[in-house]
Amino acid sequence: QKEVEQDPGPLSVPEGAIVSLNCTYSNSAFQYFMWYRQYSRKGPELLMYTYSSGNKEDGRFTAQVDKSSKYISLFIRDSQPSDSATYLCAMSKAAGNKLTFGGGTRVLVKP
């Protein structure tokens, strides 16, 4: 079983729709959960960070962590064409520890 699994997509949605992304993981030691956005040939850009279980909202983005199910989600409301990118989940066991990434989900928001 892979440590972190993420559906590669592509996920195509019309502009204004809600984008729903998720990752599952197998290692219960993960405590810190992040979502990154990566545009083609660029470095990952941090969108959201959550420690342990719970929800976090920042503008159009909502991140959820369910440690009991080993499942994390990212929701993007009112999606825009500029949200078209690859979204990577990442997690670590402790602050300062290495990040373990999912494979990324490619999202396409059509005008």
Next chain:
Amino acid sequence: EPEVTQTPSHQVTQMGQEVILRCVPISNHLYFYWYRQILGQKVEFLVSFYNNEISEKSEIFDDQFSVERPDGSNFTLKIRSTKLEDSAMYFCASSELQVERLFFGSGTQLSVL
């Protein structure tokens, strides 16, 4: 906004040659990292560096790899004898203290021929 700068953006080398990838982390950051991404694959951790020494490294980071902070601003990754399978995008990252504030550079695309 401050950013992590990587040079060169592209590097082409012959198998067996040495390459040095360079990074300028954000100035007040204390933790430095190298990750890589082989085309079509996940971003993979290589090494973390703090207080002038390696704090963690992956199985990928074998004896052909080394990192150095030669002065107060640069952070380098050296690959001593490149292999075809070293072809990847190499990302430098830095953080001030906490893992959630990890900033990545735009990467160096390394092609080994």
